[in-house]
Amino acid sequence: MNGPEIYSTIFGFQLTETVVNTWIIMAIAFVIFYALTRNLKAEGRPGLAQSMGEMVVTTMDNLVGSSMGKDKMQFGAYMLSLMMFLIFCNISGFIGLRAPTADLNVTSTLAIMTFCMIHYSSIKANGIKRYAKEYIEPLPFLLPMNILEQFTLPLSMGFRVFGNLTGGVIIMGLVYGALSEAMYLGLIIPIPLHFYFDGFVAALQAFVFTMLTMVFISKGMDQ
Amino acid sequence: MFLLTFLSQFDGLTVIKAASSIGAGLAMISGIGCGIGQGFAGGKAADAVGLRPECLGLIIKTMLIGAATAQTCNIFGLIVALLLLFANPLLG
Numbered sequence: 450m451n452g453p454e455i456y457s458t459i460f461g462f463q464l465t466e467t468v469v470n471t472w473i474i475m476a477i478a479f480v481i482f483y484a485l486t487r488n489l490k491a492e493g494r495p496g497l498a499q500s501m502g503e504m505v506v507t508t509m510d511n512l513v514g515s516s517m518g519k520d521k522m523q524f525g526a527y528m529l530s531l532m533m534f535l536i537f538c539n540i541s542g543f544i545g546l547r548a549p550t551a552d553l554n555v556t557s558t559l560a561i562m563t564f565c566m567i568h569y570s571s572i573k574a575n576g577i578k579r580y581a582k583e584y585i586e587p588l589p590f591l592l593p594m595n596i597l598e599q600f601t602l603p604l605s606m607g608f609r610v611f612g613n614l615t616g617g618v619i620i621m622g623l624v625y626g627a628l629s630e631a632m633y634l635g636l637i638i639p640i641p642l643h644f645y646f647d648g649f650v651a652a653l654q655a656f657v658f659t660m661l662t663m664v665f666i667s668k669g670m671d672q
Numbered sequence: 673m674f675l676l677t678f679l680s681q682f683d684g685l686t687v688i689k690a691a692s693s694i695g696a697g698l699a700m701i702s703g704i705g706c707g708i709g710q711g712f713a714g715g716k717a718a719d720a721v722g723l724r725p726e727c728l729g730l731i732i733k734t735m736l737i738g739a740a741t742a743q744t745c746n747i748f749g750l751i752v753a754l755l756l757l758f759a760n761p762l763l764g
Contacts, residue, residue, distance in 0.1 A: 451758065608751065609747055612750050615754065653740060657737055657740040
């Protein structure tokens with residue numbers, strides 16, 4: 450009843466509402482970020498677009514520097530892309546689209562990418578012997594627990610974003626359905642609910658996902 | 673025992689639907705733990721701001737991360753309730 454609507458099936462893949470909304474958000478984000486990087490000036494007074502772009506990049510660099518340490522600044526680009534993608538996807542309730550991250554496929558993809566990044570950078574920074582020794586660290590019979598802990602991390606990260614946004618979609622659907630007959634109440638009551646579900650929860654979940662990614666990558670590389 | 677004789681006079685599918693609805697409501701009792709955990713995090717953050725008011729930004733960031741992590745168990749309960757209501761494997 451509340452899942453994404455399937456439009457058609459092409460070569461065995463389903464063209465759902467999630468895919469089409471992701472294309473629309475990609476187009477909007479591409480236009481915005483293309484317009485932010487035209488006519489950059491190194492001296493003199495920069496314009497409004499350049500100042501906003503510099504503010505965003507500097508904030509993210511400070512966040513990466515304070516969470517992961519100054520020697521891992523090369524992750525800043527990926528973290529900024531991840532955060533911008535999540536913020537744009539979660540906020541799309543304001544534009545009238547069903548949020549793409551309210552679909553378990555999208556959040557599981559991002560969680561699997563985080564899982565691969567954690568283990569790849571841990572093996573690359575520590576070598577495979579020290580990486581394998583970490584699993585037997587306190588006592589050897591805790592090996593199944595340590596392996597299970599590595600798998601529940603991306604599982605819980607994916608489910609956190611999916612659960613919060615799907616809860617928002619269902620509650621807003623119920624509120625709109627209940628107020629569908631009252632003409633004036635239906636315009637006023639959903640407004641603070643939209644501010645909470647599509648503004649606060651969206652930004653918070655994007656921020657928490659990115660912070661957890663940064664903390665676990667730096668923890669895996671520093672052992 | 674009286675409950676079983678009462679339920680045996682209905683169709684099996686109806687009993688499964690009724691039990692799923694009650695189970696979906698019971699699954700959301702996990703909201704109690706979530707509320708206690710997030711309220712505790714907020715209280716500790718308020719204490720910390722009262723002790724060192726110049727660290728407000730860092731305290732707010734830490735509190736939000738802790739609160740969102742405490743909300744995970746409630747989300748697992750919500751997933752179980754949504755599964756029972758909308759994508760029930762027992763009715764399939």
